[in-house]
Amino acid sequence: MTAQYVLAIDQGTTSTRAMMFDHAGSPVATGQLEHRQIFPKAGWVEHDPQEIWDNTREAIGQVLAKANATRHDIAAIGITNQRETTVVWDRATGKAIYNAIVWQDTRTQSIVDRIADGDPARFQDQVGLPLATYFSATKIAWILDNVDGARARAEAGELAFGTTDSWVLWNLTGGKRGGIHATDVTNASRTLLMDLRTLQWDEKLLDVFGIPASMLPEIKSSSEVYGTAETNNLLREVPVAGILGDQQAATFGQAAFEAGESKNTYGTGNFLIVNTGEEIVRSKNGLITTVAYRLGDEAPRYALEGSIAVTGSLVQWLRDNLGIISSAPEVETLAASVPDNGGVYFVPAFSGLFAPHWRPDARGAILGLTRFANRGHIARAALEAVAFQTREVLDAVNADAGVDLEELRVDGGMVANEELMQFQADILNLPVVRPVVAETTALGAAYAAGLAVGFWKDRAELRANWKEDRRWEPAMSATERDRLMRNWSKAVSKTLDWVDDDTEAAPAAD
Numbered sequence: 001m002t003a004q005y006v007l008a009i010d011q012g013t014t015s016t017r018a019m020m021f022d023h024a025g026s027p028v029a030t031g032q033l034e035h036r037q038i039f040p041k042a043g044w045v046e047h048d049p050q051e052i053w054d055n056t057r058e059a060i061g062q063v064l065a066k067a068n069a070t071r072h073d074i075a076a077i078g079i080t081n082q083r084e085t086t087v088v089w090d091r092a093t094g095k096a097i098y099n100a101i102v103w104q105d106t107r108t109q110s111i112v113d114r115i116a117d118g119d120p121a122r123f124q125d126q127v128g129l130p131l132a133t134y135f136s137a138t139k140i141a142w143i144l145d146n147v148d149g150a151r152a153r154a155e156a157g158e159l160a161f162g163t164t165d166s167w168v169l170w171n172l173t174g175g176k177r178g179g180i181h182a183t184d185v186t187n188a189s190r191t192l193l194m195d196l197r198t199l200q201w202d203e204k205l206l207d208v209f210g211i212p213a214s215m216l217p218e219i220k221s222s223s224e225v226y227g228t229a230e231t232n233n234l235l236r237e238v239p240v241a242g243i244l245g246d247q248q249a250a251t252f253g254q255a256a257f258e259a260g261e262s263k264n265t266y267g268t269g270n271f272l273i274v275n276t277g278e279e280i281v282r283s284k285n286g287l288i289t290t291v292a293y294r295l296g297d298e299a300p301r302y303a304l305e306g307s308i309a310v311t312g313s314l315v316q317w318l319r320d321n322l323g324i325i326s327s328a329p330e331v332e333t334l335a336a337s338v339p340d341n342g343g344v345y346f347v348p349a350f351s352g353l354f355a356p357h358w359r360p361d362a363r364g365a366i367l368g369l370t371r372f373a374n375r376g377h378i379a380r381a382a383l384e385a386v387a388f389q390t391r392e393v394l395d396a397v398n399a400d401a402g403v404d405l406e407e408l409r410v411d412g413g414m415v416a417n418e419e420l421m422q423f424q425a426d427i428l429n430l431p432v433v434r435p436v437v438a439e440t441t442a443l444g445a446a447y448a449a450g451l452a453v454g455f456w457k458d459r460a461e462l463r464a465n466w467k468e469d470r471r472w473e474p475a476m477s478a479t480e481r482d483r484l485m486r487n488w489s490k491a492v493s494k495t496l497d498w499v500d501d502d503t504e505a506a507p508a509a510d
Helices: 048-069 110-116 136-146 150-155 164-173 202-208 248-252 311-323 331-335 375-401 418-428 440-452 459-465 476-497
Strands: 005-011 015-021 027-034 074-081 087-089 159-163 181-186 219-222 223-228 239-245 262-266 270-277 287-291 301-306 346-347 365-366 408-411 432-435 467-474
Touching: 005 164, 005 440, 015 048, 015 074, 015 440, 027 048, 048 164, 048 459, 074 164, 074 248, 074 440, 087 136, 087 150, 087 164, 087 408, 110 136, 136 150, 136 159, 150 159, 164 181, 164 239, 181 239, 223 440, 239 248, 239 440, 248 262, 248 270, 248 287, 248 301, 248 440, 262 375, 262 440, 270 287, 270 375, 287 365, 301 331, 311 331, 311 375, 331 375, 331 418, 346 375, 346 476, 365 476, 375 418, 375 476, 408 418, 418 432, 418 476, 467 476
Parallel strands: 005 074, 074 239, 181 219, 262 408, 408 432
Antiparallel strands: 005 015, 015 027, 087 159, 223 239, 262 270, 270 301, 287 301, 346 365, 432 467
């Protein structure tokens, strides 16, 4: 019997999904489970690694049941994941020694400040990234310094580090019974520890951050057979053959394979990636340089990326923390209940501001409030913040590239929001294009795995799968667009320089 599907595991910030795709790149079935968001202190964000692995197994069971499929129907497994989020586990027991520290977490700012020594760009030429709490290295260092006995155990070779792709791969291929400890170049490029040119861990950087090399996974390409699922798994003996960090996976799923091609993903945060081909391009405008993908022994492809920390999670915050909506889709109805933002601007700097500002001292603010403002204006301001932040990043992309993008391909959960997509086209003065398969992250991981085992022949075959679903054309006057952006810039300026010793101090005891 010929296997007719590829299965993708999408281990995201808020949930874990298993999706099955056919040869046309169409989704056949999905299994999905949310996991808890753990907030022990202000600025701290954690996940339970065991819950993530349990959910991964259950999602696989769900998708196989929905598709009425077995392991014999699956040609390969691809993994995509929230990047930077850090898991450290005991190789012998298979248990994490601390919760996963999530990419949004800002607890390591003091480590960043100490290592940066006034120069956050200290290693940027080598690794493509500024020193920031966003990336994995300081999270590993924090765990080694704050979990009893962790540093000694790490130096004795007892502990393993991985981003969540490595955690899923290790467990899927056997865990403590011989699991594969590896990652791919895209995830490794988000740690602050991999040299962009050599695609290897850098010993000097490991020394700077105080991280033993024995903890680290082997760096492999994004498309090769890493191993097979272990015997007591529903997918036993199916090859695991693709790994891509979530934003690189979405870029691959959008068939943005060549230099100049791009996409913007609207997820927990927003991530605009522009492929720069085999050239490592250094940003002068607040973007980061990252690996786009590497297929087997081919030369790696690089990219510029603008990362925005808070977009979709802002809607979650309106639901869970303020209670002004009871489900995420309600935000569109509420935002549409008012004709404009009523002068209200919402800067969601919950974790500081990422690209193009890189200001960890910023904090969130709602500005322009009057007695006229209502729930609808706040909901609209939250959606508009997504579009304004994307415009800032697109301006940086155009400045770095020296040539303006002609359209923006979009994907992710929020692209179902028609109100937002029209406003996005208006504020960019650019057509915004949604593909038929909007969940391109899982699709990209499936493509990488399928290419490795010959399920798909080449990238030309994948490109032929891409189909346009909907296009939004800009319809806003230049005067109005410029006015809105001026006010947004003013709002952003009011959120800076907020964090200091007073705001960081613990509240006084009663």
